[in-house]
Amino acid sequence: MNWLMKSEPDAYSIQKLQKEKKTWWTGVRNYQARNYMMKDMKVGETVLFYHSNAEPPGIAGLAKVSRLAEPDPTQFDKKSDVFEARASKAKPMWFCVEVEFVAIFPRFISLQDLRDEKKLTTMQVLKKGQRLSIQPVTDRELSVVKKMGGL
DNA sequence: GCCAACGTTGGC
DNA sequence: GCCAACGTTGGC
Numbered sequence: 001m002n003w004l005m006k007s008e009p010d011a012y013s014i015q016k017l018q019k020e021k022k023t024w025w026t027g028v029r030n031y032q033a034r035n036y037m038m039k040d041m042k043v044g045e046t047v048l049f050y051h052s053n054a055e056p057p058g059i060a061g062l063a064k065v066s067r068l069a070e071p072d073p074t075q076f077d078k079k080s081d082v083f084e085a086r087a088s089k090a091k092p093m094w095f096c097v098e099v100e101f102v103a104i105f106p107r108f109i110s111l112q113d114l115r116d117e118k119k120l121t122t123m124q125v126l127k128k129g130q131r132l133s134i135q136p137v138t139d140r141e142l143s144v145v146k147k148m149g150g151l
Numbered sequence: 152g153c154c155a156a157c158g159t160t161g162g163c
Numbered sequence: 164g165c166c167a168a169c170g171t172t173g174g175c
Contacts, residue, residue: 031170
C-alpha cells in the first residue's frame with residue numbers, strides 16, 4: 001500500500017524532512033492512524049507528504065517508510081503536550097513509524113489541483129470531513145499524483 | 152451500550 | 164476567526 005501523511009508545515013514541513021533526512025512520525029493520537037502505522041505500513045512503502053493548514057494546502061513531496069512502527073516516545077514525556085498518562089513502557093498505547101525523505105515535487109499539487117483531477121475523485125483526502133492524518137493511497141492515485149507533481 | 156458534551160482538525 | 168465534521172470521553 002501507499003500512504004498519504006498530513007503535517008502542518010509550521011510544525012513539520014517536507015523541507016525540514018529534506019534537511020533531517022529521516023524522522024519518527026511521533027504525536028499521532030488517533031486510533032485508526034495508529035493502526036495503519038502499527039499493522040499496515042511496511043518499510044519501503046511510498047508516502048505522499050501533505051501540508052495541511054497551509055496556504056495553500058496540498059501535496060508537497062514524497063517520502064517512504066524507513067522503519068516499522070515502534071512505541072512513540074512522546075507518550076512517556078510528561079512535558080509533551082501529547083503525553084499519555086494511561087500508557088506505560090510495558091503497555092504503550094501509541095506507535096510511530098520512521099519516514100525518510102525522497103523528493104520535493106517540482107510542482108506543488110494544491111488541494112484544488114487534486115479536486116480538479118477527475119482521476120482522483122476516489123482519494124480519501126478529497127472527501128468532505130476527512131480528518132484522518134494517515135490515509136491509504138492506491139497505486140493508480142499515486143501514479144497520477146506523481147505525474148501531476150512532475151515526478 | 153447510548154449519546155450529549157467537548158475538543159480537535161483543517162479548509163475557507 | 165469561523166465552523167462543519169468528526170473522534171473521544173464519561174455519565175447514566
